Amino acid sequence: MSTLFSELDRYLTIRRSLGYDLRTTARILQRFIAFAGQQGADSITTDLFLRWQVAFGHANRQTWSARLGMVRIFAQWLHGIDPKHEVPPRSLIPRRYRRSRPYIYSEDEIRRIIEAAEELPSINGIRALTYATLFGLIAVTGLRVSEAVSLDDSDVDLETGVLRIRRGKLGKARLVPVSKSALAHLVTYTEERNRLLGSRPQSFFVSDQATRPSDCSARYNFACVCQKIGLRAPQKFNRHGRGPRIHDLRHTFAARTIVNWYRMGLDPGREMIKLSTYLGHLKPEHTYWYIEAVPELLELASHRVSASLSQEVRS
Numbered sequence: 001m002s003t004l005f006s007e008l009d010r011y012l013t014i015r016r017s018l019g020y021d022l023r024t025t026a027r028i029l030q031r032f033i034a035f036a037g038q039q040g041a042d043s044i045t046t047d048l049f050l051r052w053q054v055a056f057g058h059a060n061r062q063t064w065s066a067r068l069g070m071v072r073i074f075a076q077w078l079h080g081i082d083p084k085h086e087v088p089p090r091s092l093i094p095r096r097y098r099r100s101r102p103y104i105y106s107e108d109e110i111r112r113i114i115e116a117a118e119e120l121p122s123i124n125g126i127r128a129l130t131y132a133t134l135f136g137l138i139a140v141t142g143l144r145v146s147e148a149v150s151l152d153d154s155d156v157d158l159e160t161g162v163l164r165i166r167r168g169k170l171g172k173a174r175l176v177p178v179s180k181s182a183l184a185h186l187v188t189y190t191e192e193r194n195r196l197l198g199s200r201p202q203s204f205f206v207s208d209q210a211t212r213p214s215d216c217s218a219r220y221n222f223a224c225v226c227q228k229i230g231l232r233a234p235q236k237f238n239r240h241g242r243g244p245r246i247h248d249l250r251h252t253f254a255a256r257t258i259v260n261w262y263r264m265g266l267d268p269g270r271e272m273i274k275l276s277t278y279l280g281h282l283k284p285e286h287t288y289w290y291i292e293a294v295p296e297l298l299e300l301a302s303h304r305v306s307a308s309l310s311q312e313v314r315s
Contacts, residue, residue: 004033004042004078011077021146021167023214025070031056032071044075046088065093102251102290103244109231110139110249116225123208126196130205130213131221133189138246140182142253142279144169145246146215151204158187168280176278222246254279255290 012026035052036044049071053064068088078085105113117132138148147165155164161183163176178186194200203212223240226232232243254275261271276287 004036007078007081008033008074011074021150024216027216028067028070029074043082043084043086044071044078044088045086046092049088049092061093068093102255103248104255105139105244105248105252109229110136110252112229113222113225113231114139116228117221120221120224124196126193126206126210127208127221129189129192129196130207131218131225133185134205134213134218135222135225135246135249136185137178137182138249139253141176141178142250142257143176144250144280145218147280149203149205149213149215149218152202153190153200153204156186156190156204158183158190165280169282172280172282174277174280219246250279251290254287258290 008026008029012022012029015022032049032052035055036042036048039048039051041048049068053067059067068090072088072090075085075087079087114132114136117135118128120128120131122128134148137143138145141163143163143165147168150167151163151165155166157164161178161180163178165174165176168174190204193206197206197210201210205213207213207217220238220240222245223232223235223243226243227234227241232241235241257275258268258272261268272287276283279287281287
């Protein structure tokens with residue numbers, strides 16, 4: 001059993017040295033190997049994975065397909081060292097990728113989320129300060145939660161109001177300018193954070209323990225806030241429950257931006273490449289998806305097309 005944990009540490013160290021962010025992968029694989037130890041298993045097999053799936057708890061097919069992928073890559077690593085390790089087949093859990101319809105927050109809901117975050121219990125006040133600022137920043141920039149918590153203090157230029165995203169999705173870097181009002185909040189956060197810590201940390205966002213918060217802790221605190229304001233049902237044993245996600249703040253930012261284009265009479269086709277670049281999408285069509293996913297946008301787009309066709313007929 002200690003051999004599996006030792007190999008996992010080596011595996012994670014090597015992949016991290018190549019630039020991979022493996023926080024979620026590490027957490028999942030540690031739980032998998034801990035289960036293997038409980039079962040008395042010293043090697044990975046397909047049967048072991050299936051038994052772990054039953055014991056782990058409920059999740060949708062897409063989540064389990066992602067977990068299978070994490071285990072498969074690690075199993076391939078181990079198989080290269082010792083053939084006794086079996087690589088579970090990819091077909092064990094076929095992945096049917098289907099994007100969830102985004103939840104679009106109202107301005108009042110976002111305000112209540114931030115206000116509730118400001119009241120999170122905290123040892124020294126940093127938890128409430130951090131998550132209120134973090135949720136607000138994601139809401140006004142559309143950053144991915146992993147991008148926001150990965151910001152170093154040096155990545156936030158308080159003079160120019162520009163955030164440097166060093167490793168976005170698939171390692172893509174970009175610069176993200178923020179509004180003057182958002183910048184003012186970031187300046188206030190920095191000053192209060194440094195005062196409470198008594199020093200300037202390496203990471204921009206910090207926890208009560210002065211460490212970088214993980215994306216998992218961000219989601220947990222967001223779930224707590226949503227339960228408090230009624231967006232999610234209360235749960236026992238610190239469970240997240242189901243309901244609007246922190247990632248939906250990103251969706252809301254994108255959808256509201258596009259809605260404003262239509263209302264201002266701007267051409268979405270010309271503006272879309274700007275938003276796609278700002279959000280760090282690999283392809284503009286990933287941004288166009290919002291028009292189909294958000295009913296209000298689809299209606300606005302339909303009106304725009306209808307008006308354009310009517311004008312062509314009259315001319």
